[in-house]
Amino acid sequence: MYVAVKGGERAIRNAHALLADRRRGNRDTPELTTAQIDEQLALAVDRVMSEGSLYDRGIAALAIKQARGDLIEAIFLVRAYRTTLPRFGFAEPIDTAAMTLSRRVSATYKDLPGGQVLGPTFDYSHRLIDFGLETEDAPAPTAPAATAASDAQGPSPRVTDLIARDDLIERELAPRPGAPVSDITRDALAFPAARDARLQNLARGDEGFLLSLAYSTQRGYGRTHPFVGEIRFGEAAVEMFIDDLGFAVSIGDIALTECQMVNQFTGGDGRPARFTRGYGLAFGQSERKAMSMALVDRALRADEFGEEHKGPAQDEEFVLSHSDNVQATGFVEHLKLPHYVDFQAELALLRQLRRDGGAVAEAAE
Amino acid sequence: MGLLARALASELTGPLTRRFADHGAKDLKPVETGLVMLRGRAGGDGAPFNLGEATVTRAIVELPGGERGYAHILGRDAELARLAAIFDALWQKPDQRRTVETCVLEPIASRLEAARARRSAEIAATRVDFFTLKRGEDEP
């Protein structure tokens, strides 16, 4: 049966107008500026940049405003925006060891070169609603001042580099100069996926999805016995090789969160036992995301270490195919759109089955 | 170029109109905003992977004397990129280099340094001073 539908244009136009009106809300309340979102909802901006896979605070803030705070909708807008721009090239890999640190903590070493710096964190805050934030005329908070010159940040080598000195942790494969780097925005994912494609997928992946998978590994669905070797948040310089010039130039700084997870050791077959690693990297201050990414990265390396698959987090095809919230929301939300024809077909089939006398019939599907 | 990429437009417009009003720079390409794919390394030091993109604005100008100025700056500020490219070109003229350095580059460098120092002082106040109470293996 074919059901033709037409119309709805006027309703859609008006729905858009109504959305714009509701987005603005009560006119007695001052309108939100994108600068306010950027400054005061900075972690929402960070998430939208990470999962939108586009570092641009202004665009992310605008997307959040346009999406009325629906972050997945904002991420969708950012992904759509990036497709309108030409790509000029690739940056040189960012040197996270040379970051200007705003935060750096380790759960494996108390005393480490460069020290532990808490930075702006929720970690030690009481989760009590602060009614002081409710009023707009409260005195402005002041940043703390350093106590002594000795507090100046010295060199802060990565914790994994320290462990590697004693050969107690696996080393990352040395980069092969000129080797191609997978780009899942250009070539569709193929399985088994290389580590670079997995890391790119996880870096764009939904924080909630990765968080749940990471949690599942802790609860026994593919245990990896993790320690936070180090989490660092700060700014790193971006360099880009300019063909016309023949050298790389510094094009600005971006904020990044890096997580080095130190995991259960492996050995055997004549190789000494060593800790293994998982890695997370995200735009802005996105600690939960970077940690989840590191745990899932490690879980996905199960085959590499000959580990038995015991949980969904180790299933590469499952994880990588479902991590993208723009894909996921598109497919789930499309169910709202008219399926009149499909449904009529099912309905007709069901009625036919009933008529044929079989109240208990096999499922139509 | 690293300093120009971190300049504020106001740090460039002033000196340009005051000292280099007759620069005569022309765009070799219209100023354009595009993307650069940022890369990290597995484990921080391993094989590179694509992390995500960033907006970048590119300007390429040429002075009447043939000096080409380039600017690639994160973000979408076309005016800033064009100004930076003009100063990159002016810096290549031996008789202008000193002026560009003192009037443009040095003020940017000192502002960046002051901001860095202020930020690192604030951050340093959150450094943890551990004091060990007693360690198990030290027991006699």
Place this chain on the structure above:
Amino acid sequence: MSAMAFADPAFESQAAFRAILRAIASPGAIEPCGRGLKPPSPLSPAAAAAILTLADFETPLWIAPSLAEWGEAAAYLKFHTGAPLAASPRDAAFALLDLERDSLDLKSFAQGAPDYPDRSTTVVAETRSLARRPMMRISGPGVRGMAEIEFGPTPGDFLSQWEANRSTFPLGVDLILAHGAEVAVLPRSVRVTGGE
């Protein structure tokens, strides 16, 4: 002073892209492309517009010897597209040649792979003439009945080369013919036969 490319890259390259798309969809149709563009000689506005529109830093470009020797033309395309120069026709995503001064060997270009037929070379050829005249006849997808085309100079073995190219469909190259500020396209899917 180096020659400017598109003054408004977003709109002009989209207009050129649209023209090329129409020309591919209607093999034999002659579409305006690159009007207002003043590339360095010997590039035609149409060929320059096609390369400026289609090539970028990720698409190796092969420039035939007769055009490569005009350093300014090659430098112009390199500067404005950022495309790396391909070492050989087989490595090229796009190729630029002149039908009068270069030999045409369709088999020398990348033919694509069965899984990725799009990984073939798109060849942009400068011509001395391009018109809808019954020198050759085109039939196949996108053509109602027969279309006519005349372009020149045409290599003596063009029809047999083209038939070989067509017979490997979905592999094979697509040919963009440029003349002045006009283009026509022979996609790999069409049959080309001799006319009157």
